[in-house]
Amino acid sequence: MGLWKKVTGIIKDKNSIVWANFSGKSSFRNPDLETSIIKATSHDEYHIDKRNAQIVFSWIRASPISLRPLVWALSRRMEKTRSWVVAVKGLMLMHGVFYCKVPAVEKMGRLPFDLSSFTDGDTTSGKTWGFNAFVREYYAFLDQRALVLSEKDNRKADDRSPMAQQLSKLQKLQSLLDMLLQVKPRAENMKLPLILEAMDCIIIEIYDVYSRICAEITKVLLNIYSVKKPEAATALKVLQKAMTQGEELSSFFDSCKEFGVMNANEFPTVAQIPKEEVEELERIENDETAAIVEHKEALKTVITDKWVLFDENLKINEEKNNKNFSFAEETAALIEYVP
Numbered sequence: 001m002g003l004w005k006k007v008t009g010i011i012k013d014k015n016s017i018v019w020a021n022f023s024g025k026s027s028f029r030n031p032d033l034e035t036s037i038i039k040a041t042s043h044d045e046y047h048i049d050k051r052n053a054q055i056v057f058s059w060i061r062a063s064p065i066s067l068r069p070l071v072w073a074l075s076r077r078m079e080k081t082r083s084w085v086v087a088v089k090g091l092m093l094m095h096g097v098f099y100c101k102v103p104a105v106e107k108m109g110r111l112p113f114d115l116s117s118f119t120d121g122d123t124t125s126g127k128t129w130g131f132n133a134f135v136r137e138y139y140a141f142l143d144q145r146a147l148v149l150s151e152k153d154n155r156k157a158d159d160r161s162p163m164a165q166q167l168s169k170l171q172k173l174q175s176l177l178d179m180l181l182q183v184k185p186r187a188e189n190m191k192l193p194l195i196l197e198a199m200d201c202i203i204i205e206i207y208d209v210y211s212r213i214c215a216e217i218t219k220v221l222l223n224i225y226s227v228k229k230p231e232a233a234t235a236l237k238v239l240q241k242a243m244t245q246g247e248e249l250s251s252f253f254d255s256c257k258e259f260g261v262m263n264a265n266e267f268p269t270v271a272q273i274p275k276e277e278v279e280e281l282e283r284i285e286n287d288e289t290a291a292i293v294e295h296k297e298a299l300k301t302v303i304t305d306k307w308v309l310f311d312e313n314l315k316i317n318e319e320k321n322n323k324n325f326s327f328a329e330e331t332a333a334l335i336e337y338v339p
Helices: 003-023 031-040 050-062 064-080 084-098 129-153 162-180 193-222 229-259 275-285 289-331
Strands: none
Touching: 003 031, 031 050, 031 064, 031 084, 050 064, 050 084, 064 084, 084 129, 084 193, 129 162, 129 193, 162 193, 162 229, 193 229, 229 275
């Protein structure tokens, strides 16, 4: 960051704080909360204000009515900024707010601001394209995550079978994982503390989402012998997707480790899908009723034997996930895990 740009950023932050303090308190403005948001999303790319981020989280947990001032202040700051630093810090702050597990946040739906077309104001250097892409991809994931969270909270009576509901949940989780794997540094000039910190948050989220995918796949496969033909087609797509994502995870973690992302040092255990399960689903999809009856008891044995390893791998991933969350609390307090 150039000296002039750094000075300009400091002046902008100070002016924003002054205006926040002069604004007065109302139903949608809280000067103290607004000041903490400004400090937590400052223009300084080499400093992450974890203390003020935690103050914001404390406000949200302590009083749900703080959500409205937070949404107003953060949205206003995100919509006005043309600094990738402020944008990334704002997204990390919003990410942390989701982990506060506050019902009002979970009902929020889409993000209250739009960074899908974000472009950094420093267009003269030609070196900001990687940061622009990072902001857009991080935003896209968080926006979809917020939507899935609200759908879960507002779920009405579902007349679908339990298996169909599980498969639908799995597809949404796999879609989230796809979006997470797109959030990554794409340029060498992005080896900065702020980007590495943001990537640690992304890695933690990947552990969380992937462990949930593994848990749901376990439930599906334990009942695979009773699925119907339409469900079999969906289940087959889910398993094929799981195998593809396992390979993508390996490549993603390798690139993150090479880039210097600390949380990428421990790779999640990727469970291999036994081919017997895939073959059984193909038989069901092809309406081979006789084969289903003949293989039903054998399949139970296959699941019992082969998925012991899957369950063990799932437990390993959960242990790594918990370990990474503990690490994040100490070194990356912008995301706080709440069991």
